[in-house]
Amino acid sequence: MEKELEQFLGDCRRQQFSAKEMHTICQPLIWQIRRAKAQRWLLLLLPMLLVYLLWMYCDAFAWWLSAFGRLLLVQLLPYWDWTPHYQGKCLIPRGEQRVAEQGPALGRHETLWENCVLCESLEGIATTSNVSYSMLESKFLERGLPVIVTDVDLETDLDSLLWLINESAPELISSEPCDVSSNLLLRKLFSVDAALQKIRSLQAQPSTRWHLQLRNCQRRAVKASRLYFKRPYFYPLHLEPYYSSWLLISHQQQRPQAEIDVRGLIFVQQLSGHFELELRPKNPCNDGLCPSLRMRLNAGEALVFSTDLWLLSYGLQKPNPKQSSIASIFEVDWQL
Incomplete structure (x- = not known):
């Protein structure tokens, strides 16, 4: 398809078509190319949107997706030890930081x-x-x-x-x-x-x-x-x-x-x-x-x-x- 298009454009240049004439001739082709790109993006985004909506509004699907994710993480353990990040609040290290000293754990009847x-x-x-x-x-x-x-x-x-x-x-x-x-x-x-x-x-x-x-x-x-x-x-x-x-x-x-x-x-x-x-x-x-x-x-x-x-x-x-x-x-x- 690309070779045929290049050959067609070369023929048009040799016949010295103006830019306006080239645009008129190629307009249907340009529209088809843009339509094909839009369809590819639509086919890519629709499944993602469907998964997101199911995850947000279907508790059963969210539970199964969460379970599948946990199983996948377990399978990744031999190749990547993700356990140090499990309780972490930030995945990207930010250098040395001063850590405040924590007091003793509060009892059930206690608050700060x-x-x-x-x-x-x-x-x-x-x-x-x-x-x-x-x-x-x-x-x-x-x-x-x-x-x-x-x-x-x-x-x-x-x-x-x-x-x-x-x-x-x-x-x-x-x-x-x-x-x-x-x-x-x-x-x-x-x-x-x-x-x-x-x-x-x-x-x-x-x-x-x-x-x-x-x-x-x-x-x-x-x-x-x-x-x-x-x-x-x-x-x-x-x-x-x-x-x-x-x-x-x-x-x-x-x-x-x-x-x-x-x-x-x-x-x-x-x-x-x-x-x-x-x-x-x-x-x-x-x-x-x-x-x-x-x-x-x-x-x-x-x-x-x-x-x-x-x-x-x-x-x-x-x-x-x-x-x-x-x-x-x-x-x-x-x-x-």
């Missing part, structure tokens, strides 16, 4: 004393609605401030929740939960399946008081919980999926305030009824510097906060006689 200035003038907990995650992050989370989102509207009742678990989450039913608290069964007899069967049997006795608290800590149970615990509308695609989930249910039973061990970025969603929540500042901010925050979380609302500064407890003083109090909690490994 510099964080106390973030909450020392706090008078209450803010509420918001129709909000984006970027706004939550910049206005509240980066400053260590908790916030209640009032228009989450992820409500359900006990019957619907039990049906969803039974139909869509067999891995959860067969899993071994942790942080269990319940008056349904002796701890040595407790299993998720046995607890759910006990709850179904008690539905014929609506006046019977009971409660259930469990945390899904096994990977397969956490993945299964994503099938019946919907994310709030402001949960962004770029944020990691939650690594642990909690289910809190109290039926006609008062519950004293009890602290639960949650870590990271926390989403507490009230699905039915209400719970009374309390956020207490960590040491040393709890020594008269920052206030404890008490709130009532109603159905359709969500509390979002970071455990860098706060400890969480929940309870129930006045149960609703017409409905169970149900809440879910997501723990997310939050890295800015």
Whole structure:
């Protein structure tokens, strides 16, 4: 094709065509060449765009792509040791830098004393609605401030929740939960399946008081919980999926305030009824510097906060006689 084109241009030059005539003669050919280039770029970019869209909007595809990438990295280990870069923040060395001395690791009830200035003038907990995650992050989370989102509207009742678990989450039913608290069964007899069967049997006795608290800590149970615990509308695609989930249910039973061990970025969603929540500042901010925050979380609302500064407890003083109090909690490994 190139030889024929060069021969054609040579013939035109010998016949002394003007530049305007050459442009008129070659215009269809130029258009075809540009069209062929555009098609090549389109064929190259379309698959990349398709992979990107699937990765952004399809959790299953993103998981498989991530798994394939890890397998590929393992195969590359004999040829390139990438492990020193795994936890690194920068792939390109920037020369010698002074490294600040790190103090001892903080305990679960401790925070840096510099964080106390973030909450020392706090008078209450803010509420918001129709909000984006970027706004939550910049206005509240980066400053260590908790916030209640009032228009989450992820409500359900006990019957619907039990049906969803039974139909869509067999891995959860067969899993071994942790942080269990319940008056349904002796701890040595407790299993998720046995607890759910006990709850179904008690539905014929609506006046019977009971409660259930469990945390899904096994990977397969956490993945299964994503099938019946919907994310709030402001949960962004770029944020990691939650690594642990909690289910809190109290039926006609008062519950004293009890602290639960949650870590990271926390989403507490009230699905039915209400719970009374309390956020207490960590040491040393709890020594008269920052206030404890008490709130009532109603159905359709969500509390979002970071455990860098706060400890969480929940309870129930006045149960609703017409409905169970149900809440879910997501723990997310939050890295800015």
